[in-house]
Amino acid sequence: MARVVVDVMMKPEILDPQGQAVQRALPRLGFEGIADVRQGKRFELELEGPVDDAALARVREMAETFLANTVIEDFTVRVEEREEAAV
């Protein structure tokens, strides 16, 4: 089973109030030196079958029609190699 990751982020020109809220909270919590924060969504899709061009095209279509609102959001699709689990 292969994992495909879809990252969905607000377009750079769109105001991101969630990211701004995080950014504004950081100095209060003692974290300085963060110039900007953007918050978005990450979808991990486990695909049955091979991740070939057709499968990726389907995921891209899915992201475009359903996972992202492409009026205000950009998305990226990528195959994720199995990584070390962090934390």
Add this chain to the structure above:
Amino acid sequence: MARVVVDVMMKPEILDPQGQAVQRALPRLGFEGIADVRQGKRFELELEGPVDDAALARVREMAETFLANTVIEDFTVRVEEREEAAV
């Protein structure tokens, strides 16, 4: 300015209702062959100054205390090379 990405996902053993809702909607929308969907958060932090070990340690502390709820969520921290803008 360097970008550090913090991905926050529900731990595998924790129920993810958002991901389930997406997964259940997919067949209705004509997308078959997706065995599982998990939805999480992606934070893009623009750091002032160099991304050295100290900066990454700070980001990790930030993620642990603030961006993720480590009781139910895992997080990963990584430096992102400037990529091609997708979509």
